[in-house]
Amino acid sequence: MIEVDIPGYGRLEFEHLICDFSGTISVDGKLCPGLKSRFKKLAKQLHIHILTSDTHGGAEASLVNVDCDLVILKKEDHDVQKENYLRSLNGAQVVAIGNGNNDARLLKTARLGICVCLDEGCSTAALEAADILVNSAQDALDLLLHPDRLKATLRY
Numbered sequence: 001m002i003e004v005d006i007p008g009y010g011r012l013e014f015e016h017l018i019c020d021f022s023g024t025i026s027v028d029g030k031l032c033p034g035l036k037s038r039f040k041k042l043a044k045q046l047h048i049h050i051l052t053s054d055t056h057g058g059a060e061a062s063l064v065n066v067d068c069d070l071v072i073l074k075k076e077d078h079d080v081q082k083e084n085y086l087r088s089l090n091g092a093q094v095v096a097i098g099n100g101n102n103d104a105r106l107l108k109t110a111r112l113g114i115c116v117c118l119d120e121g122c123s124t125a126a127l128e129a130a131d132i133l134v135n136s137a138q139d140a141l142d143l144l145l146h147p148d149r150l151k152a153t154l155r156y
Contacts, residue, residue: 001093002045004147008156012112014046016089017144018082020098020106021052021059023120025137029056032118036066038141043067046095046144051082053102078102083109097140104129112150114140 002014019025025035039048048068052059063070073081083105086094096103096110099122107113108129115122115130116137127133132153134140143149 002095002144002147004150006151006154009154012095012147012150013093014095014111014144015093016049016095017042017046018049018051018086018089018094018096018106018110019137020082020100020103021050021062022055022100023118024097024099024103024116025050026056026058026062027119029054029058029062031062031066032137034138035141038138038145039066039068041145042141049085049089051085051106053078079105082106086110095144097137098130099123099126101125107131114143116140 005011025032042048050063050068051071051073053073059070079102086106086109091109092111094110095112096106097114097116098107099116101123104125107126113130115126115133117135
């Protein structure tokens with residue numbers, strides 16, 4: 001579990017991390033550099049879930065040796081599938097990371113939504129639904145590895 005008290009924002013307690021794959025933690029189907037080591041550290045504190053439509057077909061190969069639940073989504077309604085998956089967990093204890101239109105509901109429903117803007121950009125729907133915008137997946141995971149960093153952005 002990851003816990004942090006943020007003045008004026010409240011106490012965050014996370015047991016689960018849900019990440020979109022394509023465009024969020026990968027570019028062109030390949031996991032971004034430096035993420036495997038970060039996931040390894042985070043897996044000691046969080047249950048990691050990777051949800052993807054697997055646009056480029058590289059998710060499974062990219063996530064070899066990453067301690068996570070990989071879920072390949074069905075053909076349609078990915079936004080609804082992601083939100084329903086989150087709701088099957090305790091949504092109050094979920095941090096979610098995404099970048100696309102199909103992540104907006106996930107980011108909004110999670111206790112903390114982090115929007116990542118990589119080479120594919122991010123949709124305005126994802127941006128508006130998120131609590132934080134970061135420049136890289138590395139930055140997103142580093143917020144969780146160093147949770148006091150969340151205070152600078154979220155405090156009132």
